[in-house]
Amino acid sequence: MSTERIKFYQTGTFTAGNRLLDEATRTVQSRVDRTNSLNSGHRACQGCGEALGARYALDAAMRASRNQLIAVNATGCLEVFSSPYPESSWQIPWMHSLFGNAPAVASGVAAALRAKGRDEVTVIAQGGDGATVDIGFGCLSGMFERNDDVLYFCYDNEAYMNTGIQRSGSTPPFARTNTTQAVADHPGNPVGTGKNVPRIAMAHGIPYVATASVADLHDLERKVTTAIGVQGARYLHIHVPCPLGWGSDPAHTMKVARLAVESGLFPLFEAECGTVVRSTPIRRKVPVERYLELQTRFKHLLGPPQDTNAIAAIQAIADANIVTYGLWG
Amino acid sequence: MNVQMEGSQAVAEILACCRPEVIAAYPISPQTHIVERLSAKVARGEIGRCQFVNVESEFAALSVLIGASASGARTYTATSSQGLLFMAEAVYNAAGLGLPIVMTIANRAVGAPINIWNDHSDSMALRDAGWIQLFAEHNQEAIDLHIQAFRLAEALSCPVMVCMDGYVLTHASEPVDLPDAAHVDAYLPPYQPVQLLDPNDPVSIGAMVGPDAFAEVKYLAHHQHLRALDLIPELTQAFEQHFHRQSGGLCSPYRMEGADIAVIAMGSVIGTIKDVVDELRRASIPVGCIKIGCYRPFPMLQLRGLLEGVSRVIVVEKDLAVGVGGIVSADVQRTLSGRQIPVHTVIAGLGGRSISTSSLKQMILEARAERLTEPYFLDLNKTVIEQELARRRDIRRAGPVAEHILRTMNVMGTKVS
Numbered sequence: 057m058s059t060e061r062i063k064f065y066q067t068g069t070f071t072a073g074n075r076l077l078d079e080a081t082r083t084v085q086s087r088v089d090r091t092n093s094l095n096s097g098h099r100a101c102q103g104c105g106e107a108l109g110a111r112y113a114l115d116a117a118m119r120a121s122r123n124q125l126i127a128v129n130a131t132g133c134l135e136v137f138s139s140p141y142p143e144s145s146w147q148i149p150w151m152h153s154l155f156g157n158a159p160a161v162a163s164g165v166a167a168a169l170r171a172k173g174r175d176e177v178t179v180i181a182q183g184g185d186g187a188t189v190d191i192g193f194g195c196l197s198g199m200f201e202r203n204d205d206v207l208y209f210c211y212d213n214e215a216y217m218n219t220g221i222q223r224s225g226s227t228p229p230f231a232r233t234n235t236t237q238a239v240a241d242h243p244g245n246p247v248g249t250g251k252n253v254p255r256i257a258m259a260h261g262i263p264y265v266a267t268a269s270v271a272d273l274h275d276l277e278r279k280v281t282t283a284i285g286v287q288g289a290r291y292l293h294i295h296v297p298c299p300l301g302w303g304s305d306p307a308h309t310m311k312v313a314r315l316a317v318e319s320g321l322f323p324l325f326e327a328e329c330g331t332v333v334r335s336t337p338i339r340r341k342v343p344v345e346r347y348l349e350l351q352t353r354f355k356h357l358l359g360p361p362q363d364t365n366a367i368a369a370i371q372a373i374a375d376a377n378i379v380t381y382g383l384w385g
Numbered sequence: 386m387n388v389q390m391e392g393s394q395a396v397a398e399i400l401a402c403c404r405p406e407v408i409a410a411y412p413i414s415p416q417t418h419i420v421e422r423l424s425a426k427v428a429r430g431e432i433g434r435c436q437f438v439n440v441e442s443e444f445a446a447l448s449v450l451i452g453a454s455a456s457g458a459r460t461y462t463a464t465s466s467q468g469l470l471f472m473a474e475a476v477y478n479a480a481g482l483g484l485p486i487v488m489t490i491a492n493r494a495v496g497a498p499i500n501i502w503n504d505h506s507d508s509m510a511l512r513d514a515g516w517i518q519l520f521a522e523h524n525q526e527a528i529d530l531h532i533q534a535f536r537l538a539e540a541l542s543c544p545v546m547v548c549m550d551g552y553v554l555t556h557a558s559e560p561v562d563l564p565d566a567a568h569v570d571a572y573l574p575p576y577q578p579v580q581l582l583d584p585n586d587p588v589s590i591g592a593m594v595g596p597d598a599f600a601e602v603k604y605l606a607h608h609q610h611l612r613a614l615d616l617i618p619e620l621t622q623a624f625e626q627h628f629h630r631q632s633g634g635l636c637s638p639y640r641m642e643g644a645d646i647a648v649i650a651m652g653s654v655i656g657t658i659k660d661v662v663d664e665l666r667r668a669s670i671p672v673g674c675i676k677i678g679c680y681r682p683f684p685m686l687q688l689r690g691l692l693e694g695v696s697r698v699i700v701v702e703k704d705l706a707v708g709v710g711g712i713v714s715a716d717v718q719r720t721l722s723g724r725q726i727p728v729h730t731v732i733a734g735l736g737g738r739s740i741s742t743s744s745l746k747q748m749i750l751e752a753r754a755e756r757l758t759e760p761y762f763l764d765l766n767k768t769v770i771e772q773e774l775a776r777r778r779d780i781r782r783a784g785p786v787a788e789h790i791l792r793t794m795n796v797m798g799t800k801v802s
Contacts (some may be wrong), residue, residue: 100667128452129591136593144589148642149582151455152479157448164407164452165462167436167581171406171458177584198441215702359715 073155084116084277089117095128098145100135102159103306105296105313106211109270112180113209115293116277118148120284121178125150126165129330130158130183130192133218156191158183159199162206170205178284182209185226186216189253193225196253200260203288203304207280210291212251213298222300225251228321229373230366231353243366257291258327264288266326269295270320271313275324275336282326291334293324305350315347323381335381344371386563391420392524392554395561396463396489397423399528401409401415401426402569402793403487403499403535405461406576407453409438409446414501422478424615438526443468447475447486454484455590457583459535459576461486461570466493466784473514480606482517483580485538485545486525487531488516491589492652493551494736498787502737503701505652508680508763509712517541517613519633520651521549524559526678529632532564533620535573536611540616541609542579545717545798548680550653552737564628564699572627610682633683637676640666644673646753647692650701651677654733661745672707672749692720697727699752701745701763703734710760726750729759738764769793 072084084090093114096209100107118125129135129152138145139152153161162181181199188196188210192343199206215233216222222235229247236245250369257265264286269278276294283290297313316322317336321344324336345367348354357363357370378384390398397419402406404449408419408427427437431440440446440743443464449461464472469490490508494500508518513566519526519534527549534545549555580590594602614635622636639655640662641647648658655676675682675691692698700714709715711730718728729752734740744764751757769790777783 120695124458126582126584128455139592141592141594144592146589149584149587149591151582153448153451153482153591154474157444157451157475160445160448161452161455163445164409164440164442164449165411165456166452166456167407167449168453168456168458171434172437172456173434174415193447194441198445200436201441205436226753279594303777305475 060252066235069273071253073275074091076190083112083273084119085112085273090115091119091123093125093140093146095147095150097143099140100133101300103297103299104133105270105298105309106184106213107137108172108309109132109191109211109276109294109296110209111238111291112270112273112276113280114148114180115205117180117284119179120281120311122176124177125149126177126179126221128153128158128165128179128181130181130187131218132184132187133183134182136218142268142321147251155187156188157195159206159208160194161193163202163204163207165200166205167297179371180209182211184217185210185212185323186224187298188212189225189251194202197260198267200257200262200289200291205287207290207292209281210293211296212293213301215294215298215301217298217301224385225303226253230370232356233353243363244353244356247369249332254291254293260289260331262289262291263329264326267293267295267322267324269313269317269322269324271317272324274334279326301353303355306352308350312350313346315350320345320378320383321347321370323383327379332381335383338378338383341378341384344374359363386565386795387560388563389558389560390408390563391418391558392527392549393491393556394422395528395563396525396531396549397422398563398751399427399531399569400461401432402564403461403532403573404433404459404566404567405435406433406458406525407436407438407450407460409440409449409453409460409462409645411440411446411464411468415493415555416468416489418463418481418555419489419491424718431534431760432666443472444475447472447479447488448675450486451475451479451482451484454479454578454582455482455582455603457576457578458496458580459539461488463489463491465491466495466501466507469497470510471696473511476511476514476516479544481602483542483606483609484543485535485576487534487538488544488546489531490546490552491547491555492548501551501737503553504735504737505548505635506704508546508548509704512681515543517543517545517680518612519545519547519679520675520677521547521554521749522580522653522655522678524549524554524557525630526632527554527560529628530561530631532569532573532623533633533705537613537616537620539576541613543606553653562630564798568628569703572624607762613679614682614686619767623690633678633786635679635687636691639676641673641675643671644651644695646697646699647673647675647695648699648701648749649675649677649713651680651713652703654680654703657740658745661742661749664742664746665749680713683716683720688717697729697752699729699731699749701731701733701740705732705735714760729757731763733763766794
């Protein structure tokens with residue numbers, strides 16, 4: 057019998073469906089023995105990218121660490137929707153202290169484990185973009201420069217969503233938030249502001265920095281597994297759409313995340329000791345409008361009349377990423 | 386072992402005997418000598434596998450200990466002044482989570498104006514954060530309180546601050562009796578946590594708690610403090626049996642037999658007050674002194690007992706509740722509710738100003754003669770105050786107050802303008 061080899065993109069989707077893979081290369085999430093680190097029953101919104109990212113990241117981390125994992129959580133959506141007393145969705149040892157100190161608390165956990173000779177236990181810290189790039193940034197930088205044995209996950213949904221959609225240092229240009237409103241002549245978040253924390257993490261010379269997206273969960277799991285195998289400070293910046301804050305359809309979370317990657321706005325790469333060593337190529341480049349038009353936070357740019365200058369500026373950012381990270385061919 | 390040693394160095398020596406497993410430190414005067422010496426001891430491997438983490442802020446220092454303590458490690462840090470305020474959010478958090486962290490406060494004024502010298506403003510700012518606060522009179526007591534603090538903290542799963550006056554004690558070289566590690570071991574058992582981050586027995590720590598249970602969690606913290614009021618006398622008694630000296634305790638009287646006036650204070654100023662009491666007693670003035678050794682929880686019952694028969698109370702405190710007056714005196718007044726005796730508030734030693742025996746003696750005599758203003762500011766330079774008030778009445782853009790006062794008093798070498 058003749059067989060025809062079908063590639064993923066020929067199935068009409070860019071997701072690497074588990075059914076098309078041999079068992080060994082399927083996701084951790086698709087395995088019967090997954091740990092459900094963040095268990096069902098929590099209170100995240102429909103279509104929450106952060107809940108999805110955290111579930112994949114933590115289960116992959118659990119598998120890679122042979123279930124020897126301690127997680128520290130910053131204040132934020134993930135902490136709130138997973139923990140209201142007396143319920144907890146956490147099946148792993150989990151601690152929440154404050155908004156701005158998760159990296160330091162994790163450093164403390166790592167120090168205690170070292171003092172007790174428990175080298176087999178992996179410490180992860182996690183928080184949203186507000187906790188990571190803004191209020192916890194001092195502690196994050198301190199954890200990096202000491203090269204503490206902590207893996208940090210930043211779930212980036214590009215604003216303070218827990219407090220009701222306010223601008224963070226990770227909010228993209230022109231995005232509308234409740235503190236960067238598109239009123240009068242203001243086009244939302246000012247252009248030329250914000251910070252690129254993966255690059256800043258790289259500048260600390262730490263052994264491993266990577267970006268990932270819920271658009272590519274295989275890639276996310278692989279990067280988590282790689283990171284667990286590395287000693288020292290590691291940083292994984294995960295792009296997680298927020299339907300509530302972005303004004304996108306909860307059913308479109310994966311689509312929106314994928315368009316961020318495919319447009320070049322959110323480049324996927326890995327860096328070792330300050331140098332980019334790998335990037336994930338874009339398979340079909342899409343204009344940024346396809347990404348913007350699914351989100352009401354950019355509605356004021358799309359018109360009518362369309363703000364062609366703003367859209368061109370966003371396209372320029374995507375194009376620059378494609379060149380910088382070699383995403384196209 | 387009897388040695389002549391700087392207070393900070395002695396605290397570091399005794400800390401090593403207490404076998405901490407994680408120390409996090411950020412430099413701030415006047416506590417730095419403690420952690421400097423500890424870093425060397427850790428580096429030499431003198432404290433087992435203890436980890437010394439050089440952090441980027443006091444907020445991080447306490448946060449590191451929060452993580453380490455929840456992971457079952459005995460933890461320690463030291464700070465002062467702005468440092469304590471910078472870590473304030475974590476100070477509340479550590480207590481709310483019930484983590485038995487021990488922290489030395491080398492007491493120092495809080496700016497502005499920036500001032501590195503001793504008063505109690507820093508500890509006072511965090512007095513309601515849920516930490517037990519012990520105050521040392523001298524360096525021997527500071528050492529002994531650290532040993533007791535770990536045992537107390539771990540027995541109650543509640544954090545403890547050991548407060549010692551910055552410079553006055555931290556930088557003073559005094560003879561002290563330093564117990565050895567084996568002796569400390571016999572008094573201080575290994576830390577057995579009540580909650581633990583353990584992959585083999587997962588728990589969630591630090592969950593969000595709503596109106597349905599928040600008050601109960603807070604009440605239980607209060608309950609632990611009330612237990613401390615029973616436990617501290619037991620621990621000090623056990624300490625005395627083991628180390629053959631009295632140290633610590635809730636509050637200690639000095640020459641209170643037949644005393645008509647009681648002077649209440651905390652920390653190193655007690656030594657000066659005792660001298661004044663001796664002098665006044667020689668002049669047949671019935672004065673006594675009470676040292677508050679444990680400020681949080683506040684030992685109301687014990688203090689009330691010691692104040693039986695006293696007809697006048699003077700609280701000498703190194704802090705100021707701006708717009709109110711005294712802080713400690715408010716607690717003393719509450720202690721004496723129902724008893725119609727005067728409680729004078731004396732604000733003294735702010736920003737390191739010396740508290741002299743002559744000023745104290747004069748103040749006590751004035752109080753006795755009902756001539757003390759309330760609150761009374763010991764040795765306040767009223768001429769400067771009046772000049773400055775007049776100047777600010779006349780000139781709208783009067784400029785920064787501190788710099789102008791320094792210029793008026795001619796204590797600055799150069800003119801700042």
